[in-house]
Amino acid sequence: MANSYTDESGKFAPGNPGKPRGARHAATKAVADLLQGEAEGLTRKAIDMALEGDTVALRLCLERVAPRRKDTPVQFDLPPMECAQDAAQAAQAILQAVSDGGLTPVEASTVMSLIEQYRRTLELTEFETRIQALEMGR
Structure with a gap:
């Protein structure tokens, strides 16, 4: 039916x-x-x-x-991230901010996810730059 x-x-x-x-x-x-x-x-x-x-x-x-408010702005010192490897320094800065009491663990987790997304973007950009360089070298 x-x-x-x-x-x-x-x-x-x-x-x-x-x-x-x-x-x-x-x-x-x-x-x-x-x-x-x-x-x-x-x-x-x-x-x-x-x-x-x-x-x-x-x-x-x-x-x-x-x-x-569901969330609030957070302020802390974060080193510049110009390449994917800089993410380790940024992660260290976040851990230090948690240790110093400047960030809560939940805030740090949120910021770390942003850093991870940005790291992936930088990594992809670096990868594309390498591919372009290899293609131009042919």
Whole structure:
């Protein structure tokens, strides 16, 4: 029996047979329907409760006004990276910054992944330069 997901033989039709783009879960739709037209009143009530000293309501309001940052800029000394081999010196600088307390291990891990990506870019550039030099030498 064919439906919108299968052909006449019962095999899945080409493409993604999952939910259509933009489809929402039934519970999400039910909550949205219940809240229809109530957003302004609920927001006003949360603000009033926060102003009266309700710490949960206050936190809720503040999280909407000034959400917590997912990350923050970090500053530390990093040697220039002009070739792929310079990545080792950069990694040493990051480890030293963690050791000195200038970076957290999570921050260092994030920066190290950036350095690794940059190292790969430098390595590829060096490789392409060598190939060009070899081809011109022919």
